Amino acid sequence: MNSNGIELCESTTDAVHPRFAKKPVYALGGMVFGLCVGFKIAIVQLAVGPDKTKNIANAVKxxxxxxxxxxxxxxxxxxFNSPYGTQYFNEYAEEVPSGATCRALSQAAAEAGVCVVGGTLPERCGPKLYNTCTVWDSAGKLLAKHRKVHLFDIDIPNKITFKESEVLSAGDQITTFEFQGVKIGLGICYDLRFPEMARLMADQGCSLLVYPGAFNMTTGPKHWELLGRARATDLQLWVALVSPARDTSAGYVAWGYSTLIDPWGSPVAKLDEKAGTLFADIDLSTIEEVRNQIPIRCQRRTDIYNTIQISK
Ligand SMILES: O=C(O)CCC(=O)C(=O)O
Known part of the structure; x- marks a missing residue:
């Protein structure tokens, strides 16, 4: 309890920037008193076509x-370096980090002096292929690599049938990395549907979850934003959804609508279906604000969840 009678949740400070550690922001009447710490994110909704060299050059630009x-x-x-479809993955696949796409991302990150969450590419590793996200620091060093954990296998008759598992192998790791002392978690597209995975990343102290994803014209309008908002609301953190632009001539038509969602679960900025870049400030103090005002993190009844018997 602080001097204003606001309940402060002990566990809130471990999930935000270290500069906040032991310095919670007190929220009262919609105003926040404290430091404003954050960074500027760019969410790049790239147009992707069949020409791999062009796709890479466009990303670098x-x-x-x-x-x-x-x-x-x-x-x-x-x-982003290949059209999306199981028939393309083998042809466009590269080894990480020695392939041409990774080399271009590393060089672009170093030359620009920025951290790049490099979307995903089909990764070749021995006989296996993965759908893999690489992250590059401002010196061009590989900071993290996430292999899609949940493969996109669905069948909605007359709408969309997709079976990534026909050609891809699934990753088996939870991946987080640090950027300027801020912990960030990675998931890829279908991974967004699994709250358990997002919670593991939140429990590791992530303030932002980034999901490169390419939802489609059936599930995109129904679930893309809804799922992003659900993850942000449940875990009280920032969520970035990053889609390719929509190309109606492609075999797989991506929904687009890349979106940044704040820890209240509100979309603070989003694109439409066209290629473009969304810029927004991520204010980490919003995490404290929400967690202090709605302290669900220290109200979870794990004693019940972990022991309750389900009656038949
Ligand atoms: O979950 C969905 O509806 C779409 C997932 C997807 O497109 C993917 O995992 O690549």
């Missing part, structure tokens, strides 16, 4: 443009 506009963390979409 957009990274430099975003840096010029002040972005500190730049996020690219799922499958």
């Amino acid at each position: 957009e990274i430099h443009k975003a840096k010029e506009k002040g972005a500190q963390l730049i996020a690219l979409p799922e499958c």
Whole structure:
């Protein structure tokens, strides 16, 4: 309890920037008194086509443009070097980090002096293929690598049938990394549907979850934003959803609508279906604000969840 009678949740300070540690922000009457710490994110909704070299060059160009506009963390979409589809993954796949796409991302991050969440690419590792996100620091060093954990296998008759598992292998790791002392978690597209995975990343102290994803014209309008808002609301953190632009001539038509969602669960900025870049400030103090005002993190009844018997 602070001097204003506001209940403060002990566990809130471990999930935010270390500069907040032991310095909670007190929230009262909609005003926040405390430090404002954050960074500028650019969410780049790239147009992706069949020409891999062109896709990579376009990503590099957009990274430099975003840096010029002040972005500190730049996020690219799922499958940005290749059209999305199981028939393409083998042809476009590369080893990480020695392949041409990774080399271009590393160089762009270093030249621009920014952190790049490099969307995803089909990764070749021995006989296996993965859908993999790489993260590059401002010196061009590989900071993190996340292999999609939940493969996109669905069947909605007459709408969409997709079976990534026919060609891809699933990752088996939870991936987080640190950017300027802020912990960030990674998930890829279908991973967004699994709250358990997001909670593990939140429990590791993430303030932001970044999901490169390419939802489609059936599930996109129904679930893309809803799922992002659900993850942000449940876990009281920032969520960035990064899609490729919509191309109606492609075999798989991406929904677009890249969105940044705040810890209240509100979309604070979003694109439409066209190629473009969204710039926004991520204010980490909002995490404290929400967690202090709605302290669900220290109200969870794990004693019940972990022991209750389900009656038949
Ligand atoms: O979950 C969905 O509806 C779409 C997922 C997807 O497109 C993917 O995992 O690549």
